[in-house]
Structures are given as C-alpha cells and as structure tokens.
Amino acid sequence: MSRLSGMTGFGRADGALHGWSWSVEARSVNGRNLEVRFRGPPGFDSLERLTKAAAQARLSRGQVTVGVQAKSTSDASRLSVNEEVLARYLTLANRLAEDGATPPSADGLLGLRGVLDVPEEAEDAEARTAVEAAMALSIEAALDALASSRQDEGRQLRPVITDFIDRIEALVAAAEGEAVAQVAAIRERFTRRMTELAPDAPGLEDRIFLEAAALATKADVREELDRLTAHVGAARALLDQPPAGRKLDFLMQEFMREANTLCSKSATTALTGIGLELKAVIEQLREQVQNVE
CATH class of the missing domain: 1.20.140 (Butyryl-CoA Dehydrogenase, subunit A; domain 3)
Structure with a gap:
C-alpha cells in the first residue's frame, strides 16, 4: 500500500568526482499541480531535463525546486593574477580613495572581472560525462530524500x-x-x-x-x-x-x-x-x- 504524502519537504545529497564537488538540495511546497524548477551549474544543461523526469517519477503535486551547487577543485591551482588589469583597478581605486572613498581590499580586488585568469584546458569528454552522470545520481538521491520527507509529513x-x-x-x-x-x-x-x-x-x-x-x-x-x-x-x-x-x-x-x-x-x-x-x-x-x- 502506498503511503499518504504531504507536499512540503526537503532532501539533500553531495558528491565528488574527477576534480569536481557538488551539493544538491531539493525542496517542495504546496501546489495544485507538479511544477519543477531547476538551477544548475553552467555547462550541465542536460541535468534540467533529467531532474524534471526524475521528479515526475516520484511526485505528483507541489512546487519543487532543485538546486545544484558545483565547483571544480582543480581551478584554484590553475588560477593566475592578471597584473595589468589589477594595476588599472588599483590606479582607479587609489584615485577614488584620495577623494574620500574606502580603500580597496584584497578580496574585493580579486573578485573584480578580469583580475583572476583561469587557463583554458581541454576537458576530458569522458570525465565530463562521468561527472554529469554522477551529478544526476545525486539529484535522484536528493529527490528520494525529498519524497521520504513528504511521506513523513x-x-x-x-x-x-x-x-x-x-x-x-x-x-x-x-x-x-x-x-x-x-x-x-x-x-x-x-x-x-x-x-x-x-x-x-x-x-x-x-x-x-x-x-x-x-x-x-x-x-x-x-x-x-x-x-x-x-x-x-x-x-x-x-x-x-x-x-x-x-x-x-x-x-x-x-x-x-x-x-x-x-x-x-x-x-x-x-x-x-x-x-x-x-x-x-x-x-x-x-x-x-x-x-x-
């Protein structure tokens, strides 16, 4: 016998593979029909279709939001500072500081566009496919946890x-x-x-x-x-x-x-x-x- 389910719940799953790490959070609230919204990392567009299919297989009603936060753990070791761009920002910042503006901070400068360079590398297509498949499994795990949470309700x-x-x-x-x-x-x-x-x-x-x-x-x-x-x-x-x-x-x-x-x-x-x-x-x-x- 199927269990009665509510429409409010939460599920989470984490994963890592081939220099990538990610976390998936799935939430839902009441809704007349099933509405699935997806937010994912750039370059993994196919995950949206997989997410909606996985949600439809598990849930019938509710407003569902699935978010994937991902980062490449190898990016930090490949970062370099664009000295020329940084110098331009510093010159402008110092000029503004003379007029009373707050002096720039290091983290603020590094967050400006163009200051940090990430060298382009040809990513292993097979590794990329494996990462995407692993992310899809994490999405399913988060949705399973969400469904379980809704059954608790x-x-x-x-x-x-x-x-x-x-x-x-x-x-x-x-x-x-x-x-x-x-x-x-x-x-x-x-x-x-x-x-x-x-x-x-x-x-x-x-x-x-x-x-x-x-x-x-x-x-x-x-x-x-x-x-x-x-x-x-x-x-x-x-x-x-x-x-x-x-x-x-x-x-x-x-x-x-x-x-x-x-x-x-x-x-x-x-x-x-x-x-x-x-x-x-x-x-x-x-x-x-x-x-x-």
Whole structure:
C-alpha cells in the first residue's frame, strides 16, 4: 500500500568526482499541480531535463525546486593574477580613495572581472560525462530524500485528517437523530399556527395534514445525510489510495454542498446548530487536505 504524502519537504545529497564537488538540495511546497524548477551549474544543461523526469517519477503535486551547487577543485591551482588589469583597478581605486572613498581590499580586488585568469584546458569528454552522470545520481538521491520527507509529513497528517472525518461522522449521526424530531416539530408548529389563524375553518384537520406533509417533504434531509455518510466512507478509502490530494479537494466541495443544503432545510435550532458545526469541521478538514499530495 502506498503511503499518504504531504507536499512540503526537503532532501539533500553531495558528491565528488574527477576534480569536481557538488551539493544538491531539493525542496517542495504546496501546489495544485507538479511544477519543477531547476538551477544548475553552467555547462550541465542536460541535468534540467533529467531532474524534471526524475521528479515526475516520484511526485505528483507541489512546487519543487532543485538546486545544484558545483565547483571544480582543480581551478584554484590553475588560477593566475592578471597584473595589468589589477594595476588599472588599483590606479582607479587609489584615485577614488584620495577623494574620500574606502580603500580597496584584497578580496574585493580579486573578485573584480578580469583580475583572476583561469587557463583554458581541454576537458576530458569522458570525465565530463562521468561527472554529469554522477551529478544526476545525486539529484535522484536528493529527490528520494525529498519524497521520504513528504511521506513523513503524510504520516503526521493522516491521524489529524482521520480525526476530522470521525467528527464529521459523529455530527451526521447527531443530525440523523434530530431530523426525526424535525418532522414532528414542523407538524406541531404548522398546526398551532393554523389553529390560531382559522380555528373554525371547515376541513381544518385534513388541510393541516396535507400542508404539514408538504412542508415536511421540503424539509426532509435524509438524502443529504445519506450523501454525507457516503462521503465519509469515500474520504476514508482515499487515505489508503494515494496520491489522493486532488480527489480529496473535490470531496471537500461535495461535503460543504450537502452541509449547506442541510442548514437551508433545517426547521429546528438544534439541527441548524449541528449543520453550522458540521460546516466548521469540514472547513478545518479542507485546510488539512490542502497539504496532501
């Protein structure tokens, strides 16, 4: 059985090969669909396609960001200072310092464009391919860690969601009990009003019966309660059939539709109170469902 997953998580993986070292971080937050964003080192453009394919194989929803930070460990030993460019920067910096500007620092000067030279070397194509493949494995490892993190969130969400479903079920049961009393309340209320308005009208008893029956039919909430009961069963089943986020989103709309109809048909204060509490719990459940993949 697949595990319920959330949409918030983090994963990281590191690697090194052939004079290169790198770190990969994968993060995700809630999203209606799956959206993958990639940031990688120059020269490794094909990693973006591989990253998106790997994310799609593991995740179905959420905004996912994958970043790869990489550096060549051999670059430092091949660095040289361009004395001519440095001298120009120094001349300009000293002139500005005479006018009150802050004197330049060594690290600031070395960070200026053109001061440090990295000799061009023909990189071993086979080594480059191997490095790229190793980076791809690190990306997959980071995404695996991200997926695991999202499953941890799912484990925390499941009992919370289950508790809300249980509360909805209990409120539906309470509404069913109150709905039985609603029919008698409608008849009693209508009888009292008719008797007060026209106590001597011919055929009053028959009219009261027919009108009260019509009102009771309009106020019948059994269909709404039956559908709410079915929705409770469907919600529990979806928790065991991930990814269920989209279906649960839709089910929340159906829950709320029936709760609204229940309130509009209510003829007693007690049933209205149950309906309002039911709507509040459904809304709380909906907020939690927004976190489900």
